[in-house]
Amino acid sequence: MMKLIHANFARMIKNRIFWLSEAFLAGYSVFVYLMAARNLKLNPVAVNWNLYFFNAILVIGVVIAVFSVFFIGVEYSDGTIRNKLIIGHKRREIYLANVLVCFTVGMIQFLTCLVVSAVSGTLIIGTQMLALHEPGWCMLHCVMIIAAYAAVFCMIAMLDTNKARAVLEEILVAAVFLILTLQIYGDLTQPEYTNRTALTQEGGFQVEENIPNPKYVTGNKRVLYEWIDAFLPADQAMYVIDSEAVYSLRAPCCLFFETVVLIMTGAYVFQKKDIK
Amino acid sequence: MEYVLTTNALCKNYQYFKALNGLSMHVPKGAVYGFVGKNGAGKTTLIRLICGLQYPTSGGYTLYGIEGTDRRINAMRRRMGAMVESPSVYSNMTAEENLKEQYRILGMPSYQGIAELLELVGLDHTGRKKAGNFSLGMRQRLGIAIALSGSPDFLVLDEPVNGLDPQGIIEIRELILRLNRERQITILISSHMLDELARLATCYGFIDHGRMVKEISAKELEEACRKCMRIQVSDVRALARVLDGLQMEYTILSDTTADVFARVKITQLALLLAKENCEILSVHERDESLESFYLNLIGESANQTGNASMDERGDRL
Numbered sequence: 122m123m124k125l126i127h128a129n130f131a132r133m134i135k136n137r138i139f140w141l142s143e144a145f146l147a148g149y150s151v152f153v154y155l156m157a158a159r160n161l162k163l164n165p166v167a168v169n170w171n172l173y174f175f176n177a178i179l180v181i182g183v184v185i186a187v188f189s190v191f192f193i194g195v196e197y198s199d200g201t202i203r204n205k206l207i208i209g210h211k212r213r214e215i216y217l218a219n220v221l222v223c224f225t226v227g228m229i230q231f232l233t234c235l236v237v238s239a240v241s242g243t244l245i246i247g248t249q250m251l252a253l254h255e256p257g258w259c260m261l262h263c264v265m266i267i268a269a270y271a272a273v274f275c276m277i278a279m280l281d282t283n284k285a286r287a288v289l290e291e292i293l294v295a296a297v298f299l300i301l302t303l304q305i306y307g308d309l310t311q312p313e314y315t316n317r318t319a320l321t322q323e324g325g326f327q328v329e330e331n332i333p334n335p336k337y338v339t340g341n342k343r344v345l346y347e348w349i350d351a352f353l354p355a356d357q358a359m360y361v362i363d364s365e366a367v368y369s370l371r372a373p374c375c376l377f378f379e380t381v382v383l384i385m386t387g388a389y390v391f392q393k394k395d396i397k
Numbered sequence: 398m399e400y401v402l403t404t405n406a407l408c409k410n411y412q413y414f415k416a417l418n419g420l421s422m423h424v425p426k427g428a429v430y431g432f433v434g435k436n437g438a439g440k441t442t443l444i445r446l447i448c449g450l451q452y453p454t455s456g457g458y459t460l461y462g463i464e465g466t467d468r469r470i471n472a473m474r475r476r477m478g479a480m481v482e483s484p485s486v487y488s489n490m491t492a493e494e495n496l497k498e499q500y501r502i503l504g505m506p507s508y509q510g511i512a513e514l515l516e517l518v519g520l521d522h523t524g525r526k527k528a529g530n531f532s533l534g535m536r537q538r539l540g541i542a543i544a545l546s547g548s549p550d551f552l553v554l555d556e557p558v559n560g561l562d563p564q565g566i567i568e569i570r571e572l573i574l575r576l577n578r579e580r581q582i583t584i585l586i587s588s589h590m591l592d593e594l595a596r597l598a599t600c601y602g603f604i605d606h607g608r609m610v611k612e613i614s615a616k617e618l619e620e621a622c623r624k625c626m627r628i629q630v631s632d633v634r635a636l637a638r639v640l641d642g643l644q645m646e647y648t649i650l651s652d653t654t655a656d657v658f659a660r661v662k663i664t665q666l667a668l669l670l671a672k673e674n675c676e677i678l679s680v681h682e683r684d685e686s687l688e689s690f691y692l693n694l695i696g697e698s699a700n701q702t703g704n705a706s707m708d709e710r711g712d713r714l
């Protein structure tokens with residue numbers, strides 16, 4: 122398997138998409154801090170520094186999807202995956218080596234963003250941007266989010282030999298993630314009680330406090346949403362950039378479990394697959 | 398005889414289509430095995446199976462005596478190289494980069510031998526040109542070079558001269574012959590270019606509708622295709638005596654018919670037979686090429702298949 126990993130990394134280094142996305146993300150990280158500096162002038166209090174520092178985690182899924190579909194897709198379109206099988210490499214090892222390279226690319230690109238963010242943030246804003254909320258937990262979440270993305274998108278790219286169709290499938294999966302995230306994260310972050318401002322008969326305003334929020338999800342539905350939430354990488358990315366999020370081991374564990382199950386399922390299906 | 402590859406009643410179904418239907422074949426060590434069959438006969442399917450790209454529906458195969466289902470088969474595959482259908486090359490890499498990538502996949506300790514491989518296939522002057530910009534012939538040669546990385550002793554080539562110009566065909570042919578003679582590499586070539594195969598192969602396997610119709614050595618095929626005179630006479634014993642007297646090689650086929658493998662002077666033969674009171678009934682010149690041999694074989698096979706299916710239908714009725 123080391124041979125395959127070595128070969129994959131040698132190919133990754135020469136991959137144009139890898140370097141283009143690396144440049145894009147570096148530029149994106151600088152842009153984020155330019156926007157942060159602008160926002161800081163408008164509202165100098167209560168700045169959420171996680172939003173700027175870990176912002177790349179919101180787009181890293183797209184980067185992994187694009188990279189995996191082209192990096193692995195070319196093995197089918199050029200037929201080079203046959204070269205690995207013909208000389209006796211095990212299918213399981215070929216699959217794992219590809220997952221590993223996709224995960225590594227995700228990590229390299231994310232770490233690049235963090236380094237560029239740290240440098241550009243310090244230069245543009247100053248060291249105050251390093252006042253992050255729970256950076257350790259955030260990093261753990263980010264690693265698991267990247268692993269889950271690598272497992273999902275690698276599975277699609279490995280199991281569909283048609284590159285164009287695989288692109289569509291990855292876009293579809295990304296869209297499903299986004300829709301679920303918007304729905305579930307939106308519902309789960311609703312406050313339990315809200316305040317209501319009403320107009321009095323005298324023409325003044327009356328603030329009613331602690332009114333139960335009808336949009337607040339309760340009971341079994343909330344439990345179900347929390348579990349789905351823990352398995353959605355895009356959803357977890359929202360918590361990473363939230364300066365008030367409360368972290369637990371549940372989400373990283375769920376993402377880890379999801380990654381392992383996806384890799385095992387993908388490797389099993391790939392094992393049975395007829396390759397032309 | 399030692400075999401590199403044997404298959405035993407190999408079957409492969411794609412949904413309701415039987416691509417291979419109980420194929421049994423034997424590739425002797427050191428041979429150039431010509432695998433002949435029309436489009437859709439099952440040649441590429443067999444190659445995909447032995448290369449581990451697909452799995453048989455039933456039946457089995459052995460590679461260097463190791464069963465295809467044995468765990469050790471992957472180690473045996475390390476000894477083979479293959480080019481299946483189109484050449485498997487990274488189009489965004491140069492010829493040298495492609496070979497380096499294959500060396501890494503193989504886990505070779507150094508890139509030693511790449512220059513020799515490029516020279517062997519005639520791609521040593523391609524420089525920084527990407528494989529995507531290569532002509533079909535160049536890609537075929539690069540595909541062969543990749544298959545040769547790791548010094549295999551069994552090379553499988555699926556239609557290696559497809560789409561090549563005459564010069565390219567000659568170059569590939571010479572390369573294959575050189576690999577077989579100088580490096581003792583056993584080669585399995587699937588093709589439907591019979592003239593080309595006739596210049597290379599030492600053994601043939603004729604496949605039709607997923608079945609092996611006949612396996613034959615080049616020598617046996619030569620015998621079968623030898624130019625001869627088929628003579629029908631009233632007394633074949635008299636003919637044998639005359640031919641023995643003329644020191645001519647012949648084969649008696651029936652009481653009245655014999656094949657004579659020599660240039661016969663008809664007048665002389667007629668006079669000598671007349672002395673033996675033997676009458677010549679007919680004389681035909683027979684000159685069977687690989688092509689006509691194949692056509693006869695496939696025709697017979699088709700008739701047999703047709704009769705079998707008729708019988709089957711009759712039984713059902």
